[in-house]
Amino acid sequence: MIDLQNVTGGYGNKPVVQNITLTFPDRSITALIGANGSGKSTLLRLLCGQLPPFGGEIFADGEQLSAMTRNRIAQKIAVLPQSRTVPELSVETLVLHGRFPWLSYPRVYRAQDRALAAAAMARTGILEKAQLPLPQLSGGERQRAYLAMLLAQDTQTLVFDEPTTYLDIAHQLDFFALLDELRDAGKCIVLVLHDLSAALEIADRLAVLFQGKLLQTGTPAEILQGDTIPKAFGVTLTRTEQIRPVRLI
Amino acid sequence: MTKHTRTRAVIICLILAVLLAAVTALTMGAVRIRTGALFSGFLDSTTAAGRILWYVRLPRLLAGLLAGTALAVSGFLVQTVLTNPLASPGTIGVNAGAGLAAAICMTFFPERVLLFPLAAFAGALITLLCVYTAARKSGASRMTLVLAGVAISSLLNAGISTLVTLYPDIMGALRDFQNGGFSGVTTTLLAPAAAVILPCVVLVLVFSPELEILSLGEPTALSLGLHVRGWRFVFLVLAAALAGAAVSFGGLIGFVGLIIPHIVRLLLPTAGTRTRAAACALLGAAFLVLCDTAARVIFAPFELPVGILIAYLGVPFFLWLLFRERRKRHD
Numbered sequence: 001m002i003d004l005q006n007v008t009g010g011y012g013n014k015p016v017v018q019n020i021t022l023t024f025p026d027r028s029i030t031a032l033i034g035a036n037g038s039g040k041s042t043l044l045r046l047l048c049g050q051l052p053p054f055g056g057e058i059f060a061d062g063e064q065l066s067a068m069t070r071n072r073i074a075q076k077i078a079v080l081p082q083s084r085t086v087p088e089l090s091v092e093t094l095v096l097h098g099r100f101p102w103l104s105y106p107r108v109y110r111a112q113d114r115a116l117a118a119a120a121m122a123r124t125g126i127l128e129k130a131q132l133p134l135p136q137l138s139g140g141e142r143q144r145a146y147l148a149m150l151l152a153q154d155t156q157t158l159v160f161d162e163p164t165t166y167l168d169i170a171h172q173l174d175f176f177a178l179l180d181e182l183r184d185a186g187k188c189i190v191l192v193l194h195d196l197s198a199a200l201e202i203a204d205r206l207a208v209l210f211q212g213k214l215l216q217t218g219t220p221a222e223i224l225q226g227d228t229i230p231k232a233f234g235v236t237l238t239r240t241e242q243i244r245p246v247r248l249i
Numbered sequence: 250m251t252k253h254t255r256t257r258a259v260i261i262c263l264i265l266a267v268l269l270a271a272v273t274a275l276t277m278g279a280v281r282i283r284t285g286a287l288f289s290g291f292l293d294s295t296t297a298a299g300r301i302l303w304y305v306r307l308p309r310l311l312a313g314l315l316a317g318t319a320l321a322v323s324g325f326l327v328q329t330v331l332t333n334p335l336a337s338p339g340t341i342g343v344n345a346g347a348g349l350a351a352a353i354c355m356t357f358f359p360e361r362v363l364l365f366p367l368a369a370f371a372g373a374l375i376t377l378l379c380v381y382t383a384a385r386k387s388g389a390s391r392m393t394l395v396l397a398g399v400a401i402s403s404l405l406n407a408g409i410s411t412l413v414t415l416y417p418d419i420m421g422a423l424r425d426f427q428n429g430g431f432s433g434v435t436t437t438l439l440a441p442a443a444a445v446i447l448p449c450v451v452l453v454l455v456f457s458p459e460l461e462i463l464s465l466g467e468p469t470a471l472s473l474g475l476h477v478r479g480w481r482f483v484f485l486v487l488a489a490a491l492a493g494a495a496v497s498f499g500g501l502i503g504f505v506g507l508i509i510p511h512i513v514r515l516l517l518p519t520a521g522t523r524t525r526a527a528a529c530a531l532l533g534a535a536f537l538v539l540c541d542t543a544a545r546v547i548f549a550p551f552e553l554p555v556g557i558l559i560a561y562l563g564v565p566f567f568l569w570l571l572f573r574e575r576r577k578r579h580d
Contacts, residue, residue: 050471074474081468085332089461090519100462101474107458133519146469153473 001026001188002047002077002157007056009046015054016042017212026156029179029189031199034209035233040192041082041161043209047190048159049073061156074101078153080146082161082192091137091145092130095121098152113152120151123178139166147175157188164198173247176202196233200224208232256524259516263531267314270538274310275302277546282306311439312431313538313555316499317509319446321533322453323491324506325513325526329464330484331381333394334511335570338373338492339503339563341398345405346376347489347496352409352423356416366441370493376401377489429502429556431541438498445494449487450530457523460484464522502537502556504563509533511570 002024010016017039024030024047032040045051047058049065058065060076068076078098087094098120099113121127124144134142143166150158164172179202183189193199199206200220208215208223210232216223223229230236276282282290282298290298324337331341338344350372354364380401384394409427413420425432453460462475463484470477495502513528520528537555540562544553 048472050468069474070471070476071474074472077472079468079472081466081472083466084469085464085466087461087464088514088518089464089521093461093519093521094465097462097465097473100458131519 001059001061002190003059003062004047005057005059007043007046007053007058009051009053009056010042011051013054015212017046017209020056020214022207022214022217024157024188024190025205026188027183027186028204029183029191029202030205030207031191031193031203032207032209033193033196033199033232034215036194038209038232039212040194040209042212044079044159044161044190044192048077048079048157050079071101074153074155076155077157077159078150078155079159080150080161080163082165084142084146086135086142088133088135090131090133091121091126091148092117094134094145095126095130095148095152098149098154101153116154117148117152120148121145123151124148125174140168140171143167144171147178157190158182159190161192162194163191164193164195169245170247172198173245177247196229196237256517256520260524260528260531263528263535266535267531267538270535270542271310271314274313274538274542275306277542278306279545279549308434308436308439309431309541310538311436311443312434312498313541314534315439315443315446316431316495316502317505317533317535317537318450318530319442319491319495319533320502320505320537321509321529322450322526323488323495325510325529326453326460326484326488326491327377327506328510329460329522330481330488331384331394332464332466335392335395335507335567336398337504337507337510338488339501339506340395340567341377341380342401342405343373343377343380343489343492344496344501344503345402345409347373347493348426348501349405349408350493351426351497352412352419355422355426356412356419359419363441365438366445366494366497369497370445370490373493373496374486374489376405377485381485425554426500428554429500429559430544430552430554431499432552432554434498442494442498445490449491449494450526453484453487453526454523456480456483457521457526460526461522500554500556502559504559504567505533505537507570508563508566509536511566 004020004022007020008015008018020043032043034040046053065073095117096109096113099109121130124147126141126144126148129137129141134145163175167175179189191203203220205217206220206223207217208228215232216226216228272284275287276284280301286298290296290302293299294303320338327336327338328334347369350368351365354368358364380398383397413423459475459480462470462473463480467477509529509532513525513532517525517528540558541555544555544558547553
C-alpha cells in the first residue's frame with residue numbers, strides 16, 4: 001500500500017504536482033490518468049521514491065519513504081519505467097537482476113532466487129527465450145522480459161508507467177490478465193495510462209490529475225458520473241456498442 | 250551449457266593472445282631474439298640480448314599491457330555508465346583533458362615525474378565530469394555527447410598548442426606525447442601508473458554487479474535499489490583514473506577504449522559484465538602490444554608512434570560504428 005499525504009513535488013524549484021493526498025490500496029489496481037503535462041509521471045516518480053518531494057509525506061506499507069534506504073524501497077516497490085535501455089544481456093540475466101535488492105555481498109544467487117526468476121519468466125511467457133540476448137528480441141518480448149524482472153523482484157507494490165506501449169492487442173490482454181491475477185494475490189498495482197478507455201476497463205480505481213492537482217478519485221463508474229473527464233481531458237465520453245477483442249485461449 | 254563453454258573458450262583464447270603478443274613483442278625488433286633465447290636472456294642481463302630484454306623490450310611490453318588494459322576497461326566503463334556505445338575516453342575528450350594536465354605538468358614541473366599520473370587523472374576526471382554534466386543537464390542525445398566531446402577535445406588541444414607556442418622547449422616531448430607511443434618509456438614512469446591501473450581493474454571486477462545494474466538505465470537501476478548517483482560517480486572516477494594513468498606514460502592513444510569493448514560485445518553477446526570487463530582487459534592488452542610491435546617493426550629502422558597506427562585502424566571502425574548506430578533502436 002502506498003499512502004501520499006499532502007505531497008508537493010517537481011523539478012528544480014518548480015512544483016509540478018501540488019498537495020496530493022491519495023491512497024493506493026492493496027488488492028486493487030489504481031490508474032493515474034490525466035492529459036499530457038498533468039503531472040502523472042512526476043507523481044509516479046514521487047510515489048516510488050525516485051524523486052524526493054518538496055513537502056508532505058509518503059508511506060509504503062506504513063513505513064515512511066524518506067526514512068528508508070534505496071534498497072529497502074526496492075524490496076517494497078518495483079517500477080517498470082516507460083523508457084528503458086536495451087542492455088546486451090540475456091533475458092535470464094536481466095530477470096535475475098530483479099533479485100538484486102534481496103542479495104547481500106558477494107551477490108551470489110541462491111536456489112530460491114533462480115526459482116523465482118524461472119517462475120516469473122514462465123508467467124510472462126518468455127522462458128523459452130531465456131538464453132537469448134535482449135537486442136535480438138522484439139519490443140513486446142523485451143517488455144515481457146522486463147515484466148518478468150519486476151515479478152522476480154517480489155514486491156508488495158508494482159508500478160507501471162505506460163506499460164502497454166510496446167504490446168500488441170493480444171499481449172495487452174495477457175498483460176491485463178496478469179494484473180488481475182496480481183491484484184487477486186493481494187498486490188497493490190499502480191498504473192500510469194494515457195489510454196482512457198484502457199484505464200476505465202482495467203482499473204478498480206482511478207485518480208484523475210489536472211494541472212498538477214488531484215481532481216477526483218473513485219471507481220470508473222463514479223468518475224464517469226461527474227464532469228471530471230470533460231474537465232481533465234477536454235472531451236466527453238459517449239457509450240457506443242463496443243466491439244471488444246477477446247483473447248483466444 | 251553452451252553459453253558457459255563459449256565464454257570459457259573466448260577467455261582462454263584471449264589469455265593465449267596476450268601470451269603470444271608478449272612473446273612477439275619480446276622477440277621482434279631491430280635485433281631479432283629467438284624465442285628459445287628469451288629465457289637465457291632474462292637470466293643473464295650482462296649479455297647483449299639480456300640488456301635489450303631488460304632495459305628496452307620488457308618496459309615497453311609492460312607499457313603496452315598496462316595501457317591497453319587501462320584504456321579498454323576505461324572505455325568499457327564510460328560506454329556502460331553513459332549507456333552510449335559511441336563514448337570512449339578518446340571520443341568524449343577525456344584523453345585530451347588528461348593530456349592538457351600532463352602538458353602543464355611537463356612545462357612547469359618537468360622534474361616531478363611522479364606528478365604526471367596525478368595530473369593526468371585530475372585532467373581526465375574534470376573533463377569527464379564536465380562532459381557528463383553538460384550531457385545530463387541538456388538531456389543531450391548520444392550523438393550530441395560525442396559532438397560535445399569533439400568540441401571539448403579541440404579546445405583542450407588548443408590549450409596544449411598554446412603551451413607549446415609559449416614554451417617551445419617542451420615541443421619535442423609534447424609531439425611524442427600527442428602522437429601517443431611508448432618509445433623512451435621507463436620503469437620510473439610505469440610504476441606509479443601501474444599502482445593506479447591494477448587496483449582500479451580489480452575494483453571494476455569486484456563491483457561489476459553494480460555496473461551491470463547501472464547499464465539498465467537510471468529509472469530501472471533506481472527501482473532495483475541502486476544508489477545511482479553515487480555508483481555512477483564511482484565508476485566515472487575509476488574510468489578517469491584508468492585513462493589518466495595510461496595517458497601519463499603513453500600519451501594520447503585514442504580508439505583502444507572505443508574498439509575493444511565493441512569487439513568483446515561481438516565475441517561475448519550474452520556474457521555478464523564481470524566477464525566482459527575481464528575480456529576487455531585481456532584483449533586491450535594483447536591488441537596494444539601487437540600494435541606497438543607492428544609500429545616498431547613495419548618501418549624499421551624508423552618507428553611509427555603506436556597512436557598513429559591505431560588511428561589508421563580506429564577511424565574506419567568509428568565510422569562503421571556511427572552508421573551502425575543510426576540503424577539501432579531504443580525502447
